[in-house]
Amino acid sequence: MSIDKTKRKIGIIGGGQLGKMMILEAKKMDFYIIILDPTAHCPAHSIADEHLVADFDDEEAIRELAGKSDVITYEFEHIGVEVLQDLESEGYNIYPTPLALATIQNKYRQKELFKEHNLPVSDHMKVITEEDIKRAGDKFGYPVMLKSCTGGYDGKGNFLIRSKSEIKEGYQALGVGDNLLMAEEFIPFDREISVLGCRGVDGEVVTYPIGENQHQGSILIESKVPADISCQVKEEALKLGREVIELFSGVGIFCIEMFVTGDNRVLINEVAPRPHNSGHYSIEGTVTSQFANHVRAITGLPLGSTDLVKPSVMRNILGEEGSTGEAKVKGIEEALKLPNVKVHNYGKKITRPNRKMGHLTVTADTVEQASRTASEASKLIKIGGD
Numbered sequence: 001m002s003i004d005k006t007k008r009k010i011g012i013i014g015g016g017q018l019g020k021m022m023i024l025e026a027k028k029m030d031f032y033i034i035i036l037d038p039t040a041h042c043p044a045h046s047i048a049d050e051h052l053v054a055d056f057d058d059e060e061a062i063r064e065l066a067g068k069s070d071v072i073t074y075e076f077e078h079i080g081v082e083v084l085q086d087l088e089s090e091g092y093n094i095y096p097t098p099l100a101l102a103t104i105q106n107k108y109r110q111k112e113l114f115k116e117h118n119l120p121v122s123d124h125m126k127v128i129t130e131e132d133i134k135r136a137g138d139k140f141g142y143p144v145m146l147k148s149c150t151g152g153y154d155g156k157g158n159f160l161i162r163s164k165s166e167i168k169e170g171y172q173a174l175g176v177g178d179n180l181l182m183a184e185e186f187i188p189f190d191r192e193i194s195v196l197g198c199r200g201v202d203g204e205v206v207t208y209p210i211g212e213n214q215h216q217g218s219i220l221i222e223s224k225v226p227a228d229i230s231c232q233v234k235e236e237a238l239k240l241g242r243e244v245i246e247l248f249s250g251v252g253i254f255c256i257e258m259f260v261t262g263d264n265r266v267l268i269n270e271v272a273p274r275p276h277n278s279g280h281y282s283i284e285g286t287v288t289s290q291f292a293n294h295v296r297a298i299t300g301l302p303l304g305s306t307d308l309v310k311p312s313v314m315r316n317i318l319g320e321e322g323s324t325g326e327a328k329v330k331g332i333e334e335a336l337k338l339p340n341v342k343v344h345n346y347g348k349k350i351t352r353p354n355r356k357m358g359h360l361t362v363t364a365d366t367v368e369q370a371s372r373t374a375s376e377a378s379k380l381i382k383i384g385g386d
Contacts, residue, residue, distance in 0.1 A: 008032050010299070011069030013056060015042035017346040017356070018075035018275050021283070023047050025292040031299070036065045043346045059083040066092050073252060073298050075274055077105050078151055095251035095298040096273040103248070104273050108149045108182040117247060119240060120267045123185040133167045136183035146170045149180035158218055160186070187267060189259035193227050194278040195241030198293040199250045201300050206293065207238055208286060209308045211278045219354055222374065223278045223314045224367050225285060229260060236266045244271060253294040255279060277316065284342050284361045285312030310363040313370040315378045317358040319351035325385025327351040335377040340364060343381065357383045
């Protein structure tokens with residue numbers, strides 16, 4: 001299956017940094033881009049050909065986007081999936097598929113699907129009341145990870161319950177029953193890794209070098225590539241990544257986040273049906289970036305090489321603690337004086353603590369060398385409020 005290569009209009013739901021980086025690659029091949037985003041001056045606004053200013057669940061606006069586009073994609077999961085399912089049934093090209101999105105939007109549904117297909121995941125259960133969480137604690141032991149089934153990102157929607165005494169606090173923090181909730185067995189992992197894979201409309205699949213991720217407060221801070229893992233873990237992770245992509249009949253980039261335990265077990269944590277923060281290193285670090293391959297995949301073009309050019313480290317640039325307001329950037333000039341540092345400023349107008357405002361990538365002869373330079377560069381760049 002392939003879409004007509006003469007069709008050159010891509011609609012993107014979302015105009016954040018992921019949409020912006022998609023457009024930068026799409027424009028190299030002269031695609032026409034229409035974005036839908038409620039923020040008038042979102043990061044992708046300045047380089048999109050058209051911008052529909054509308055909410056992500058605005059069915060009328062999404063239909064307008066479909067009418068203007070030859071293929072639709074999206075840069076994050078929290079969008080109105082029902083209208084996308086209707087549009088697909090009417091013959092519109094939407095990648096990744098609305099069916100995949102509908103499953104992935106619900107973390108409990110994700111985990112249940114993996115369990116049904118004998119893919120390794122942590123033990124988990126749906127919870128509605130505080131009593132349910134107590135039962136989860138009795139079953140899994142403490143700590144227990146409480147999660148919102150829908151809507152969570154960058155640590156939002158997660159609460160680590162360390163003992164029975166914290167159940168009420170966790171339950172109230174995540175919506176007091178208004179949200180669909182799940183409790184998960186806590187995995188004392190040794191490493192967090194991510195497998196990035198891309199599948200074309202013809203079924204071709206390519207995978208990227210595995211990244212090793214460091215988080216703080218559930219926000220990604222650094223990705224190192226290649227990951228410091230054994231050949232056995234690498235083979236198992238890549239096998240699981242391909243199985244997940246095939247399970248969803250995915251088209252485009254998928255990121256499968258995984259835990260590696262001290263005894264080298266690999267467990268699937270969560271899946272994102274889009275380019276992912278941990279894959280940003282690929283812009284400088286691989287022959288074909290995740291954004292370029294996503295564009296190729298959804299438009300029916302052959303996928304590009306994912307070979308690593310050099311060991312790479314990506315570090316996120318977050319909004320300064322205690323600072324909110326119009327974004328002011330300092331230190332980029334000093335950071336760029338360091339060897340092989342590339343800085344990506346997303347152009348967000350407003351900063352707030354821990355908001356992802358940009359990232360930097362360093363390539364070097366070794367991961368250790370790249371990590372040292374990335375750490376030094378990240379200390380120089382500050383983004384605070386006016």
